[in-house]
Amino acid sequence: MAGSVNQDPDFDADHRRALGKRLRELRLSRGVKAEELRDQLHDDLCVGTLLSYEVGDRRMTVQRYVEICKVLGVNASVLLEQVDRDLGAAPIWVRASLLSKTRDPQLRPLRTWAAARHVGVPVPSARRLIEFDRRTLLFAAQLCGLDPEELASRLQGMCDKRSCAAETG
Structure with missing residues (x-):
């Protein structure tokens, strides 16, 4: 395909x-x-x-x-x-604005997607966050050429729980 x-x-x-x-x-x-x-x-x-x-x-x-x-x-x-x-598949929440500005070259496919899909679009504040559940994380890791655990670690560093919780709440 x-x-x-x-x-x-x-x-x-x-x-x-x-x-x-x-x-x-x-x-x-x-x-x-x-x-x-x-x-x-x-x-x-x-x-x-x-x-x-x-x-x-x-x-x-x-x-x-x-x-x-x-x-x-x-x-x-x-x-x-x-x-x-x-499976203990707790999702990882990442701010679209941070993901769209990352300088990590291996996250380029996600950066491009976040910029095109989420930044600058008038949406409710909860939509400013991107949810990476287990399945999404596996596909995103493949897309970026990373091990899923490595991608999870990089994404978790982009959003602390307080700021993300404030945006979803």
Whole structure:
């Protein structure tokens, strides 16, 4: 695809494993065998595929995920929030004005984006902050050619909690 960023094929492995673990725990806590769950789903699915979701080896479609959640009697959104908490994925908040002025050459793609998207646009004060959740951080790190932990460290240095809290509050 033209203009796309090369993506690590395992960029979401942590999420797949955490989500699979939650789904397996739910299934087992309800006393449902994998075969029984498979039988309640709408199309042919082998038990091996279902089990590969539970260990995070295979990606599932959103449709399949929602269907499994319905069969297990759990809200799909709530389960995703639990997975996010399981991963300890606290977002990093950065002032757009600071990011758009950074002189760090490796943050140039983010600087350009922040300047074009956030600076000088009349928006509510909360919009002056950019939220980097885990997924956004992973993509941004790839874009900048940095390790996600290194990018997180650089971004955290751009915004102290008091000033960012004042802008969002």
